[in-house]
Amino acid sequence: MFNNFDDEDPFSPSNFFNSNVRHPFAPLVNPNxxxxxxxxxxxxxxxxxxxxxxxxxxxxxxxxxxxxxxxxxxxxxxxxxxxxxxxxxxxxxxxxxxxxxxxxxxxxxxxxxxxxxxxxxxxxxxxxxxxxLPLGSFVKIQPQSTDFLDISDPKAVLENALRNFSTLTLGDTIQINYNDKIYEIKVLDVKPHFEDHAGISIVETDLEVDFAPPVGYVEPSRSVPAPSSMSQMVLDEQTTTSGKPGFTAFHGSGQSLRNKGKEAQKAVASDQASSSPASSFDVNDDGPFNLPFGQLYFGYPVIPPKSKTANTEKSSNAFSGAGQSLRGKKTNSNKSAR
Missing domain, CATH: 2.40.40.50 (Ubiquitin fusion degradation protein UFD1, N-terminal domain)
Incomplete structure (x- = not known):
């Protein structure tokens, strides 16, 4: 009954798995x-x-x-x-x-x-x-509600919730509980991905998690047109507030004190403006001043102060005229009485 039995090592694997020999104390090992x-x-x-x-x-x-x-x-x-x-x-x-x-x-x-x-x-x-199942290396998830965005630290919340899971399967919609509120999360992708089971094990593995935008989330638009100039900004702001075009500071043309050659310059400027609209020629610019040496121009006429003699004569004529005395009138009346 115990042919080919190894007496020196009764617990050797050869005695346990030999089809012809069975040890009386051999454990019931099921290869299935x-x-x-x-x-x-x-x-x-x-x-x-x-x-x-x-x-x-x-x-x-x-x-x-x-x-x-x-x-x-x-x-x-x-x-x-x-x-x-x-x-x-x-x-x-x-x-x-x-x-x-x-x-x-x-x-x-x-x-x-x-x-x-x-x-x-x-x-x-x-x-x-x-x-x-193979150890997972990557998973992509999608919250099924925009309420998930209200969580201050979703990564920490998800990491703590996944400790109660051993596996993740592609297409499943799992549920987690945070602050007495239930959040549904759908598994969009897993790696490695095998068609026969489409699942991964997340026990003792480094798992990379990618978040897809929640269902119903709309990306806010951030296209703001840039104003062309500061004056245009002021004009647009006043137009939006009052509904009418507002006042624009420093708007209009200036006047020159020198009129010599101004008509000719305006004619030349109009010709250049018609030929090239982007010309930088200013019709109000009279060009450089050619003044004699030692003479200054301040943009207005200079009136020299009056001489000291004129001031003295004017001051000497102050309080000029004849005065009247009440005492004199009294004297004349006394004389007439006598």
Whole structure:
């Protein structure tokens, strides 16, 4: 019965896996790596302690019965335990990890968003298979509402929320809870991407996250026309406030004190303006002054001050004229009386 048995090393692998020889104390090793079971699925809130496990409802892990753990422990599976959830009636699938093995026999409890993704109603059958997914390196997500922009630090919030997930599947719309508000986020792309499962594992991996604009977000327009000049800015501002063209400072033409040759210059300026509209010739410019040496021009006539003799004569004539005395009049009246 124990032919070809190695007595020197009774626990050698050759004794355990030899088809002709079986050690009496050899463990029951099942080379099969496949776990496939069907369960009645229910949302986590329908568990006995589901109301106290609200955080589990916003994650990516399921709860299986104790018998599933016993079967998985007999298989040569890889860790962490990842599962492929299949709704054969609607040909939908997703992936999940396992949180605990405390469900009733024949039942499996799933987060609400996972039930919606698979199109399942409470009590329907769900096929659960163990699987292996590659470690993810990139994921692109899209919030399903502009309310996600109200979060001050979305990167930190998302990093904390993804700790409750073991996998991400392309096309899924997951749910996270922040400040008692539920946000839906859709998975637009994952890398590496394999067509057979379209899922990645995010356990102990460096994951690059890219955000797409939320659904309903409109990019604000920033096209502001630049004014041509400061005077145009003042004119536009007054026009918008009053509805009529306003006053423009320094608007108009100037006058020159020198009229010599002005008519000829205006004629030349009009000819040049008609030939070249962009000419910089100014008709009000009289050209440079050719003044004698030592003479200055201030733009107005210079009136020299009057001489000192004129001022003296004018001052000497001040208070000129004959005065009247009341005493004299009294004297004359006395003389006449006598």
């Amino acid at each position: 790596r496949q776990f496939t079971e069907c369960y009645r699925c229910y949302p986590i809130v329908m568990m006995q302690s589901g109301s106290e496990r609200g955080n589990v409802n916003y994650g990516g892990k399921i709860i299986l019965p104790q018998s599933a753990l016993e079967k998985l422990s007999q298989l040569n599976i890889s860790y962490p335990m990842l599962f492929r959830l299949i709704n054969a009636s609607q040909n939908k699938h997703t992936h999940a990890g396992v949180l605990e093995f405390i469900a009733e026999e024949g039942r499996a409890y799933l987060p609400q968003w996972m039930m919606q993704t698979l199109g399942l109603e409470p009590g329907q059958l769900l096929e659960v298979k163990n699987t292996t």
